[in-house]
Amino acid sequence: MAVDRLLPTEEAADLIALTRDLADRELATRVASHEKEERYPDGLFALLGQAGLLGLPYPEEFGGGGQPYEVYLQVLEELASRWAAVAVATSVHTLACHPLTAYGTPEQRERWLPRMLAGELVxxxxxxxxxxxxxxxxxxxxxxxxxxxxxxxxxxxxxxxxxxxxxxxxxxxxxxxxxxxxxxxxxxxxxxxxxxxxxxxxxxxxxxxxxxxxxxxxxxxxxxxxxxxxGLPIAFSALDSGRLGIAACATGLAQAALDHAVAYANERTTFGRRIVDHQGLGFLLADMAAAVDSSRATYLDAARRRDLGRPFSRQASVAKLVATDAAMKVTTDAVQVLGGYGYTRDFPVERYMREAKIMQIFEGTNQIQRLVISRQFATR
The missing domain is CATH 2.40.110.10 (Butyryl-CoA Dehydrogenase, subunit A, domain 2)
Incomplete structure (x- = not known):
C-alpha cells in the first residue's frame, strides 16, 4: 500500500509520485528475476540518474536536486520497498559523492561533480x-x-x-x-x-x-x-548520513514485507475466516505496522535535525539501529504470517528476510551503533 507521507512541499509530493511510478514500472517488474539469477540491472542506474534521483540531497549549484534530507530518504524508502539492492546502491552512491562535495576544491567539483550527481558516473x-x-x-x-x-x-x-x-x-x-x-x-x-x-x-x-x-x-x-x-574525518562525516540512508532502506524493506503479509492475511482463510480476522494474527500485524511506523519516524527525526544544521550523530545511530532491527523482526514475522508458503521462493518474503540481515551489519554494525550512542552519555 502507498505510504501516507507528510511532505514539506508540493514539489516533494510530486517527486515521491514520480519515484513511485518509476519504481513500479522499472524496479518491481524486474527485481524477482534479477535477484534470483544474480543478474546486474544494466542501464537502471542511468535511468535513475536521468530521473534526477541520484543527486537529490546535494545543492543545485553542483547539479544536484537541492532536496532536504528528509525528502531524499523518503525517496530512498520508496525504492527499497520495490528493490532493496538498488536502494542500497543508490545510498552508497550518495555516500560516495559526499567527500568531493564537502571537501573538494572548486576545480575538482567542476571537473567531476556534475556527472556524478547526474548519475552519469555511479x-x-x-x-x-x-x-x-x-x-x-x-x-x-x-x-x-x-x-x-x-x-x-x-x-x-x-x-x-x-x-x-x-x-x-x-x-x-x-x-x-x-x-x-x-x-x-x-x-x-x-x-x-x-x-x-x-x-x-x-x-x-x-x-x-x-x-x-x-x-x-x-x-x-x-x-x-x-x-x-x-581521510578519517572525511569518512566519518559521511557515515552519519550514510546510516540514515540504510535506515530508510530498512524501513522500505520492512514496509514491503508488511504489505505482503497484510495482503496474504486478507486472502487466506482458516476455520472459515480470513486469517487477518484471527486476533493472534491481527495483533502480530499490528506490531509489525508499529515497528515500521516507528522506524520511519526515527529516521525522519534525525534527517530533520540534519536539515536544520543541528547535531544528529546520535540520532543517526539510533535510526540505523532501530530501523534495521525492526526490518529483521518484521521480515521474519512476514514469513510467519505466510506459514509454509513464506518459506518458499514462490513469495518474496523469504528474500526480504535474507536482505534484512545485512542491514544490521553494514554502515557500522548495530553493536557499533550502541557503542556510538552509549559514549555520548559519558560525563567529561
Missing part, C-alpha cells in the same frame, strides 16, 4: 579492508606519494558496486597512525586495479559486492580530496 565507497571493518583506523592500504601523484597498493573489501562503479571514494594510508589516512576520488578503471569475484551473499545479489586489489595503480595528484591525513 560511485562506490571503498573504506573497509579484510582486517578493518568497524575499526577504520586500522587501514593498511597504502598511497605512496610519487612524481605526479600517488601509487596505491593494498586490498579493499566489501565494496558495493565493486567492479561496476565508475568511481570510488577510496581511503588509503599516506602516513602511519590515526592521522595518516587520506581520501581519494579513484577512477573505476585504471591499470593496476582488479576486483575479486562477487561475494556469494544471502541477499542483495543483483548488485555485486567485491574486494578490490590495488597493485601499484597510479592516481593523479588532483585525485586527492582534502588534505593528506584528513
Amino acid at each position: 560511485g562506490g565507497y571503498s573504506l573497509s579492508e579484510p582486517q578493518a571493518g568497524s575499526d577504520a583506523a586500522a587501514l593498511n592500504c597504502k598511497a605512496e606519494p610519487v612524481d605526479g601523484g600517488y601509487r596505491i597498493t593494498g586490498t579493499k573489501a566489501w565494496i558495493t558496486h565493486g567492479g561496476k562503479a565508475d568511481f570510488y571514494a577510496l581511503f588509503a594510508r599516506t602516513a602511519p597512525g590515526p592521522h595518516g589516512v587520506s581520501c581519494f576520488l579513484a577512477p573505476g578503471r585504471v591499470e593496476g586495479l582488479t576486483f575479486g569475484p562477487p561475494e556469494e551473499k544471502m541477499g542483495l545479489n543483483a548488485v555485486p559486492t567485491t574486494a578490490a586489489y590495488w597493485d601499484g595503480a597510479l592516481l593523479e595528484r588532483d585525485r586527492l580530496i582534502g588534505a593528506e591525513g584528513q
